[in-house]
Amino acid sequence: MAGRQVYDWLLTGDGGGMTRCSAGTEFMLDGDLPELTRDDTVLVCGGIDVAAGTTKRLMNWLRRAARRGVTMGGLCTAAWTLAEAGLLDGKRATIHWENHDGFGEEFPEVTLTKSVFVVDGNRMSTAGGTSSIDLMLKIIADDHGEELANAVADQLIYSSIRTDQDTQRLSTPTRIGVRHPKLGEVIKRMEANIEEPISPALLAKEVGMSTRQLERLFRRYLNRSPKRYYMELRLQKARNLLMQTDMSVINVALACGFASPSHFSKCYRGHYQTTPYRERGTQGGKSPQPDG
Missing domain, CATH: 1.10.10.60 (Homeodomain-like)
Known part of the structure; x- marks a missing residue:
């Protein structure tokens, strides 16, 4: 849509190799957890039983990245990973509505909302599902303008872009x-x-x-x-x-x-x-x- 490459990404994980999502699909990782610079963005993907995937090595890696000022976000249940690492303390965040009760009790120092996504400084979180599309479109709009974000939404046949003021659940x-x-x-x-x-x-x-x-x-x-x-x-x-x-x-x-x-x-x-x-x-x- 932009006519040039404006983003690139790596799919990484603790130990590299293959990873399997909770639906059973396997992905070949691009490598182990890399060293990051301040200009990088980390998006942690979480699904069912996110606690099992939240290793000490992963949390230490996230903490090191945070000390360097890296922007990071948690998609769906992965806000739990960021909170467990202490990276959402004093921040606003969201998580899938089925996890609200447990998250709220476990991490009282995080201001939990029911928004589809939240951006608070250099911390981001989404409720999962299509709300992650909404966050990506916001990032594109912030980086390259709303015209490009709208063009991407049209390409995806995504006709209703939500903001962080929209809530997760139906009325x-x-x-x-x-x-x-x-x-x-x-x-x-x-x-x-x-x-x-x-x-x-x-x-x-x-x-x-x-x-x-x-x-x-x-x-x-x-x-x-x-x-x-x-x-x-x-x-x-x-x-x-x-x-x-x-x-x-x-x-x-x-x-x-x-x-x-x-x-x-x-x-x-x-x-x-x-x-x-x-x-x-x-x-x-x-x-x-x-x-x-």
Whole structure:
């Protein structure tokens, strides 16, 4: 599109040789982790079980590069790698929405957002998938102008370029297939108050309806009570934390609004047909990966 070469890249990894992505495709690497200069940019690619690929040697290499002022970014789950290396401390960042719960608990010193991508100084992160295209188009626009970035987008048949102001997930009504505005607002409030749940009566009052009206809406659109839906949200977050962090079961319970481990375990077993302790045992500890 530019009529000349404006970028070149190397695909590298710890040890060089071949690497296999989580979908099974193998890639021949251009080599081992190279020495970098200030003008280089490092983009770390992460997928399922990013913790297993985050070696000490890789983190030390990233830290050395950071001390030289190298710009670096994490694509999809690889923001976890940068955070584990301490390279996102005090920075804004994003990660795939399925990893938000675990990342937020693991790295409180990072300001986690729900944007499709984030650029904070010389640190970048994307939520994965097509959001990485959005980041690349921003880089091209910053380096060579919006006209070239738009031409590249047209070449990719990519008709809607997003900015860092766009969020990852569909709106709540679209995501759950419900267009009722008050129901959507209640669900948003539930999602924002997992650690300290709000009673259905207070939620109904906050959106200007009676508790009975709220019950009818949930039954009509979601085929469950507000209390049941709220419980499922809390249990989903609990499962994410069990699978993605090393938090103790009692701390997971508290983070998801359960007053006691026994009550948490009973609710968890009723929903997932296993206990939190068995769930943690099958995952083998911290494993930041999307549930899907």
